[in-house]
Amino acid sequence: MLEISSKTNLLEQKSYKYSLQDVDDPILYRDIYPYDEVPRVAFNHRRVPMGMPEDIWITDTSFRDGQQSVEPYTVEQIVELYKLMSRLGGPYGVIRQTEFFVYSQKDKKAVEKCQELGLRFPEITTWIRASRDDFRLVKDLGIRETGILVSCSDYHIFKKMKMTRKQVMEYYLATVADAFEAGVMPRCHLEDITRADFYGFVVPFVNELMKMSADAGIPVKIRACDTMGYGVPFSEVALPRSVPGIVYGLQHYSDVPSEMLEWHGHNDFYKAVANASTAWLYGASGVNCSLLGIGERTGNVPLEAMVMEYASLRGSLDGMDTTAITDIADYFRREIGYDIPVMTPFVGKNFNMTRAGIHADGLLKDAEIYSIFNTRKLLKRSPSVLLGKASGLAGIAYWINENYQLTPAEAVDKKDPLVVSLKEWIDQEYEDGRQTSLATQELEEKIEQLSGGRFMRL
Numbered sequence: 338m339l340e341i342s343s344k345t346n347l348l349e350q351k352s353y354k355y356s357l358q359d360v361d362d363p364i365l366y367r368d369i370y371p372y373d374e375v376p377r378v379a380f381n382h383r384r385v386p387m388g389m390p391e392d393i394w395i396t397d398t399s400f401r402d403g404q405q406s407v408e409p410y411t412v413e414q415i416v417e418l419y420k421l422m423s424r425l426g427g428p429y430g431v432i433r434q435t436e437f438f439v440y441s442q443k444d445k446k447a448v449e450k451c452q453e454l455g456l457r458f459p460e461i462t463t464w465i466r467a468s469r470d471d472f473r474l475v476k477d478l479g480i481r482e483t484g485i486l487v488s489c490s491d492y493h494i495f496k497k498m499k500m501t502r503k504q505v506m507e508y509y510l511a512t513v514a515d516a517f518e519a520g521v522m523p524r525c526h527l528e529d530i531t532r533a534d535f536y537g538f539v540v541p542f543v544n545e546l547m548k549m550s551a552d553a554g555i556p557v558k559i560r561a562c563d564t565m566g567y568g569v570p571f572s573e574v575a576l577p578r579s580v581p582g583i584v585y586g587l588q589h590y591s592d593v594p595s596e597m598l599e600w601h602g603h604n605d606f607y608k609a610v611a612n613a614s615t616a617w618l619y620g621a622s623g624v625n626c627s628l629l630g631i632g633e634r635t636g637n638v639p640l641e642a643m644v645m646e647y648a649s650l651r652g653s654l655d656g657m658d659t660t661a662i663t664d665i666a667d668y669f670r671r672e673i674g675y676d677i678p679v680m681t682p683f684v685g686k687n688f689n690m691t692r693a694g695i696h697a698d699g700l701l702k703d704a705e706i707y708s709i710f711n712t713r714k715l716l717k718r719s720p721s722v723l724l725g726k727a728s729g730l731a732g733i734a735y736w737i738n739e740n741y742q743l744t745p746a747e748a749v750d751k752k753d754p755l756v757v758s759l760k761e762w763i764d765q766e767y768e769d770g771r772q773t774s775l776a777t778q779e780l781e782e783k784i785e786q787l788s789g790g791r792f793m794r795l
Contacts, residue, residue: 344388344588344595344620353590355544358537359503363491366532366577376567376606381575385585389650390595390622395643397422397435398601400447401464401484402637403627404438407675414673415447416454418628421665422640423456427656430458431647432640433623436484439463439474448478462524467512472519482522484560485512489539490529502538510545517553524558526601531567535576535586543591558597559587560625563612566605566635570615580612584619599623604635613638614646628665629677629684641665641683659715683716690721691732725774726767733759737784740777741792758787 342349370376399422400415410418419435426432437451438444451461464484465471475483487509488494494505509525516523525546533539543559550557561583568580576582584600587593600616600623602609613624630639641662648654666684669675679687689712704713708720719739722732730751737756738748749756762783763775784792 345386355536355540355590357502357506357541358534359501360491360534360537363495364534364537365491369578370532370567376578378569378571378578379575380571380573382573383575383582384572385581385589385619387581387618388585388588388620389618390620392596393617393622393624393647393651394431394433395426395640395647396433396599396623396625397459397627397640398464398625398637399435399628399631399640401436401438402633403631406633406636407631407673409443410447410673412443412447412450416450417668417672418665419451419459420454420456421661421668422628423454423458424658425640425644425661425665426458427654427658428458429656430460431644431655431657432459434462434482435459436462436464439465439471439478445478448480452479464526467509467515469515469519472516472521475521476519480521482524482558483516484524484526485516486528487512487525487542488528489542490532491534491538492532493529494538506538506542506545509542510549513546513549513557517549517555520555522556522558524560524599526560526562528562529564530561530583531563531565531577533577535583536590540586540590543587543593547592556597558599559591559593560599560601560623561587561616561621563600563602566603566608568602568612569608570611580615581619584616584621588620595620595622597622599625601625602638603632604630604637609636609638610642610646613643614650617646617650629669629675629681631675639682645683660717663717687723689718690723723774724763724780726763726771728760728763730756730760733763736780737792740781755784755788755791759784762787 338351339348340351369379399418400410404410422432422435437448439448448461461480462482462484463475463480465475467485488498494500494502498505500508513523513525527539530539546557567578569578570580572581574582584598587598588595598621600613600621602612616624624638624643626640626643627637628640630636644657644659644662662683666677670677677684679685682688689708691707704720713719721739722728722736724733724736734749734751734753734756
């Protein structure tokens with residue numbers, strides 16, 4: 338059958354029908370996932386078209402997936418982070434939703450305190466065990482959408498759940514029916530989709546979900562979960578590892594609308610951000626992230642990274658307040674005691690810091706030479722230098738100007754006697770065998786001494 342596609346406005350074949358393949362033995366893709374060796378990337382040279390949706394957005398899992406890998410946040414910490422996230426996402430809700438647990442009294446209190454703020458974005462959703470009691474709980478809390486786990490690879494179906502594909506599909510569909518009965522919109526988390534039989538289980542299962550959704554008049558959201566970080570963004574890669582193939586396939590063979598399709602990735606192979614951007618490019622409206630990328634094992638897609646990806650792809654921040662990223666990072670350090678690796682992009686202490694003297698000389702002349710963008714404007718963080726044995730006069734002058742927040746009229750240059758004297762002291766320190774970098778406090782003490790009180794410690 339031929340139909341005009343609303344996405345491409347072209348006549349397309351709609352005769353592709355995939356039925357459940359209820360196999361006797363699990364398909365574990367041992368040629369791709371040998372377990373005793375590094376997983377392999379197989380190519381089949383089949384390309385699918387890019388098709389970025391008209392609207393794209395970010396969803397958050399900091400209070401669900403993220404909280405599973407750190408000491409649980411207090412109610413007060415959740416509320417403060419929720420407010421910061423709302424500020425970051427801006428008035429148009431680029432950060433569209435965030436999900437909460439609702440198992441304990443503390444979980445429920447956190448939800449209620451955030452609801453009391455009356456913020457439109459991010460919308461509060463939940464993640465629950467798939468039971469009728471939990472669906473009623475969500476409904477009673479005034480929450481319209483909840484996530485439920487529907488693991489889809491044979492690793493989970495056969496090895497963890499000890500079921501057949503047919504049995505697990507019937508179980509999942511009955512669970513979704515319970516959600517519909519409770520009047521709750523289900524968000525189905527297709528766990529481990531990058532090790533699943535896409536045409537033998539995923540597509541037939543999602544097709545049934547779409548039929549049930551149409552009959553019930555309640556939308557179903559599909560979250561494609563790259564649980565182990567196996568997904569790859571390259572074109573012409575074979576399923577089940579192809580991110581373009583998964584997103585295109587769910588749209589083309591299961592008729593999942595872009596606005597109902599979401600990507601959730603992990604960073605086990607350093608591809609989380611690239612995979613999330615690829616999901617946007619090939620048709621998913623939502624990408625699921627966590628603050629600072631905190632999550633199970635190597636973490637989730639960092640939310641702050643996708644804020645920058647959004648701006649790169651759209652050419653606009655669309656109202657997002659990126660200075661909130663720095664405030665979020667400071668809150669994690671100061672109030673939660675979370676140790677952010679210093680080289681982490683956008684939030685690490687060293688992300689816009691240079692040690693090389695020649696780089697510092699460039700910064701002194703024009704910050705744009707060695708800065709990725711105007712970090713002072715976008716993140717409230719000026720480019721910085723770390724003083725050590727590689728620091729030249731220019732680096733020392735730049736450090737003094739930034740550390741003491743000197744105006745252009747007050748700024749020192751690399752010929753200033755203070756700069757020259759400080760360099761002589763630094764050189765002597767390393768000549769005497771010092772190996773570590775110089776701490777801010779000891780530099781300020783030395784500057785106060787060498788300047789005769791011209792500069793006092795901040």
